[in-house]
Amino acid sequence: MKKTKTIPSCKDCIKNNTVFKSLHQNDLDILGFEKSCNFYKRGDTVYHEGNRVGGVYCVSEGIIKIFKTGIDGKEQIIRFAKKGDIIGFRSVLSNDTACTTSKVIEDATLCFIPAESFINLVKENGDFSMKIMKLSCKELGEANKFIIDIAQKNVRERLAEVLLLLDDTFGTDNNKILQISLTREELANIVGTATESVIRLLSEFKQDGLIKLNGRKITLLDINKLHKISDIF
């Protein structure tokens, strides 16, 4: 199942519902000309908290985690980016240094769109600008939700929620196996807890028949009950 790594054309890429979808041929051509493309392996850093970003990355293939680093270097994963998503636009638009680090979780192909090109698009194209604005608002809404979750739910409830979130974002195959593979530590860094707590709760969920575990493969057996655990509001 190895894919040959070829530089993706924007024309193909926009089929996955990227924000660039509504661009006219003209803009698209310019974009294709000004972008550059790179391949990343698991563990590679795309950009690092505190640095200038210089442009926006569009995920053509693979999975990226976006996190902040806190006490003792403990990561807090804020969100993921997958095929069709863009990352780094906050820093570019605010002309600010990155407030997060982004690292590759699954080998990725990313296109880099220089800040100038991106900002030009935003300024000249009302529809596009509206899309970016909506994207930003969407992330803001999700961040707000995340805040109250961490502040008020307990670890058990949050873990259930994270499993459902991963289901929403990456889906499961026909065997109900989550289509993203995370270490226990990474799971803990989403939930905002210690690795050991995640392990204990996962095996509790397993005991209760909610999930099945096989290494990093997690099978979601009972979505309904997971919802009940996480949706306490």
Added chain:
Amino acid sequence: MKKTKTIPSCKDCIKNNTVFKSLHQNDLDILGFEKSCNFYKRGDTVYHEGNRVGGVYCVSEGIIKIFKTGIDGKEQIIRFAKKGDIIGFRSVLSNDTACTTSKVIEDATLCFIPAESFINLVKENGDFSMKIMKLSCKELGEANKFIIDIAQKNVRERLAEVLLLLDDTFGTDNNKILQISLTREELANIVGTATESVIRLLSEFKQDGLIKLNGRKITLLDINKLHKISDIF
């Protein structure tokens, strides 16, 4: 010191650095015509989580708290809005229901700008749209920071940080008294903890000579030490 309540003119209002500052006279006239203005008392709700908002509110006077409601109705305050700030733009731009409730903390004068007028401005005015985008990105950055704070700092550190945040946002008078008056419960709802914990920690801070307490008036005696407590990264 009672102020007479008069309907503010946009021309005067934009002196407080609102996002509308860069509008041309023409747009400003339209805005002044299409907006409506209302007076609110402490405790009044401006809009409620889950409802459609219908427009953007611009704070001409007073203080608003923006919060989400969680378990047992416990509030989590996300941010405040004061003179010159706008609220509700996320819902308007996403054409989504409000994901937060906003209530008046200090008697307020708010101007309401219908969604349509606001969206028109965004669409037609590149500069304005850029400003809103930056605002949205700024809030997004703050929300991200908030997430890792709640996830990784302890209550003591977070309380110190909140006091500094309030200082940044509302300032102190010549006696170093914070220029916002919150109940202990409201403080707890920003920090994300129980009221009793806030009370205990406040009196600890008092004991250590960091602050002085007089009812709801909080005097910030030692900003440096507060920084040291909160900035553990």
Added chain:
DNA sequence: CGGCTCCTTGATCAAGGTCAAGACATGTGG
């Protein structure tokens, strides 16, 4: 085979949430 990294489990302990009770201030109606 040794040396990784990651996973798992048990034991312990502290932070902070919860409950209960009383203090204090403020407002209201008789």
Added chain:
DNA sequence: CCACATGTCTTGACCTTGATCAAGGAGCCG
């Protein structure tokens, strides 16, 4: 003016949650 109710603040006691530390197991690779 008092009696009472109400809302906020404060303090003490207790207990749950979840973090931390420690040790061992499983899988993988050069």
